[in-house]
Amino acid sequence: MINRPDKAKLYYPHMPATWWLRKRSYFMFMLREFTSVFIAIYLVVFLISLYRLGQSEAAYAAFVDGLRSPGWLAFHWVALLFAIYHSVTWFLSSAVVLSLRLGTWEAPRWLVAGAHIGGWLVVSVAILILYTVL
Amino acid sequence: MSEETITLNVTRFRPGQDSEPVLQSYTIPYRKDWVVLDALNHIKDWVDQTLSYRWSCRMGVCGSCGMMVNGEPKLTCSAFLREYYPNPVTVEPLVNFPVMRDLVVDMSDFMDKLKSVKPWLIREEEKPVSEGEYLQSPAQLGVYKQFSLCINCMLCYAACPVYGLEPDFIGPAALALAHRYNEDSRDQGKEQRREVIASNEGTWDCTFVGECSVVCPKHVDPAAAIQRLKVDNTKSWIKSLLLPKGGRA
Numbered sequence: 001m002i003n004r005p006d007k008a009k010l011y012y013p014h015m016p017a018t019w020w021l022r023k024r025s026y027f028m029f030m031l032r033e034f035t036s037v038f039i040a041i042y043l044v045v046f047l048i049s050l051y052r053l054g055q056s057e058a059a060y061a062a063f064v065d066g067l068r069s070p071g072w073l074a075f076h077w078v079a080l081l082f083a084i085y086h087s088v089t090w091f092l093s094s095a096v097v098l099s100l101r102l103g104t105w106e107a108p109r110w111l112v113a114g115a116h117i118g119g120w121l122v123v124s125v126a127i128l129i130l131y132t133v134l
Numbered sequence: 135m136s137e138e139t140i141t142l143n144v145t146r147f148r149p150g151q152d153s154e155p156v157l158q159s160y161t162i163p164y165r166k167d168w169v170v171l172d173a174l175n176h177i178k179d180w181v182d183q184t185l186s187y188r189w190s191c192r193m194g195v196c197g198s199c200g201m202m203v204n205g206e207p208k209l210t211c212s213a214f215l216r217e218y219y220p221n222p223v224t225v226e227p228l229v230n231f232p233v234m235r236d237l238v239v240d241m242s243d244f245m246d247k248l249k250s251v252k253p254w255l256i257r258e259e260e261k262p263v264s265e266g267e268y269l270q271s272p273a274q275l276g277v278y279k280q281f282s283l284c285i286n287c288m289l290c291y292a293a294c295p296v297y298g299l300e301p302d303f304i305g306p307a308a309l310a311l312a313h314r315y316n317e318d319s320r321d322q323g324k325e326q327r328r329e330v331i332a333s334n335e336g337t338w339d340c341t342f343v344g345e346c347s348v349v350c351p352k353h354v355d356p357a358a359a360i361q362r363l364k365v366d367n368t369k370s371w372i373k374s375l376l377l378p379k380g381g382r383a
Contacts (some may be wrong), residue, residue: 009150
């Protein structure tokens, strides 16, 4: 049986809208969530570029040429930094989610995160080499 | 030589008298081996007997002395004054909970949620005592042991902004304990807990801020428990779509 106090006598605190500015960890969490906005915009730009490529080579070239403006370049740099931050936090989180056990031994988190980040780097470098060679 | 002193700014809320909590300052002797709870006990014994707060074991086991110390959820029996001296220490009730009086919060919401996840061993059929205990290997114990160390201190609820914004969220400790019993080889109650765990107010409300695990004094890691419950729920959902009878025999 749970003893319940008189609700009328309680003080109910309210969480301020600026709660995420209270601690660095809350701010970094909100930043992680905010990265999704830039990644979503980048995805839309990427899909449009594919659509233009499907239209004609000239249409694609014109679209890519438009992306060379200072505003779009700045956007892509910010999107790249946010994508890296989001990816790193994602792979670090994977080590929390995955529990790899062998009998009583559990793989340490640095190993799980390191394996993910290592694999990510290998795939990224492979794509970069393919892109520059082809 | 004059005695060293330290100032504690302590939340006071007297229902029926105060419309909202206010801070009251107490300047008391400083002892480097005192924890914040010792300072509160000194105030209670020698300065102001009307101050209300919860405590019991004084050794980080009972989980009843959780408060906000300089804005961080802490067990006051483990927070040494020397970590803050010579600066003042602000002691407030755990955030995200209704305040009953001074530093005492209403725990009934947490108790309801804890009960809702059935944190006990569930068997489909109990075997007679004469057949002996349910045996468990060290490896099977290792799977859930970390999550069994929860002392229900509720620091994780105070650290969780989701619980502050969505009071219906089942919350870190209750979900960690649900995971603890789900992972226990002697338990057969996973399906009974799933309705609560897999609901919107269960694991899916969690956005993985991760502060629950940072503040946990027993290193239970509720954030990991919740993410693993999400994986388990997703696997169960996929099985229910692909396998006859949802994969159940």
